[in-house]
Amino acid sequence: MRIVVVSDIHSNITALETVLAAAGRYDALWCLGDTIGYGPAPNQCIAAMMQHANVAISGNHDLACLGKIDLNDFNPDARKANIWNGKQLTAAHRAWLEELPPLQQIDHQFTIVHASPREPVWEYLLTPTQALANFPLFHTQVCLIGHSHVQMGFCLSPDGRCERFIPNHGDVLRLRDADRYFLNPGSVGQPRDQDPRAAYMIVDTLVGTVCFQRVEYDIAQTQHQMHLVDLPTALIRRLDLGM
Ligand code: ZN
Numbered sequence: 001m002r003i004v005v006v007s008d009i010h011s012n013i014t015a016l017e018t019v020l021a022a023a024g025r026y027d028a029l030w031c032l033g034d035t036i037g038y039g040p041a042p043n044q045c046i047a048a049m050m051q052h053a054n055v056a057i058s059g060n061h062d063l064a065c066l067g068k069i070d071l072n073d074f075n076p077d078a079r080k081a082n083i084w085n086g087k088q089l090t091a092a093h094r095a096w097l098e099e100l101p102p103l104q105q106i107d108h109q110f111t112i113v114h115a116s117p118r119e120p121v122w123e124y125l126l127t128p129t130q131a132l133a134n135f136p137l138f139h140t141q142v143c144l145i146g147h148s149h150v151q152m153g154f155c156l157s158p159d160g161r162c163e164r165f166i167p168n169h170g171d172v173l174r175l176r177d178a179d180r181y182f183l184n185p186g187s188v189g190q191p192r193d194q195d196p197r198a199a200y201m202i203v204d205t206l207v208g209t210v211c212f213q214r215v216e217y218d219i220a221q222t223q224h225q226m227h228l229v230d231l232p233t234a235l236i237r238r239l240d241l242g243m
Helices: 013-023 042-052 060-065 076-088 091-098 128-137 219-228 233-241
Strands: 002-006 028-031 103-105 110-113 142-145 152-156 162-165 172-174 180-184 198-204 209-215
Touching: 002 013, 013 042, 013 198, 013 209, 013 219, 042 076, 042 091, 060 076, 076 233, 128 152, 128 162, 128 180, 219 233
Parallel strands: 002 028, 110 142, 142 180
Antiparallel strands: 002 198, 103 110, 152 162, 152 180, 172 209, 198 209
16 A cells, blocks of 8 residues: 655645645555644645545644644744634534544554654654653554654664664665654645755555655745735745745
């Protein structure tokens, strides 16, 4: 099965459509949360996930836009964008988002969670120490995470060693049966690893590989859409920088 994994789309429909076109044929689409917030097209992004995603979970921005977590937990720009995003939602799109869990075990091999098993909505899982603390908290070989907007992974060997790796575009990871993994596809709509290209991941369960991908999209188009609805300037500018 060829599975496209996306996360942190953040209402960036231009980036999402570019990713889905670049990904080619797939058997399943998994969404790791933060479909909305920050960007200019929340309804279009949710509609695309309702149509294409086989499984989806919620992230901290999704919950903030729904009014389910305190907006004061966000900086002023993120808060303003979340309030705007929440106001745009149609009743059907709001209802779909409200049903999503923050964590889901998909099968014997894969768990998906927005942030981390320890703190499904909030923890930025960035270090091997954090990964080591989180490996005992899920039951499958692989846990797919988003939230940090950094494309990366952690591998836990049977001897207890945990290594972090930062992939390049096109890198292929071969899953070894004895090892366990955290894998982050990066962010579709607002990358923060100094690479402004949209990030995603393709899992091939038949051959046991994970391919990390980046694709250029029309950043100026997203920025123009953000400008039209008066979203904060800093959020518009950061898309150029991948920050
Ligand atoms: Zn996010």
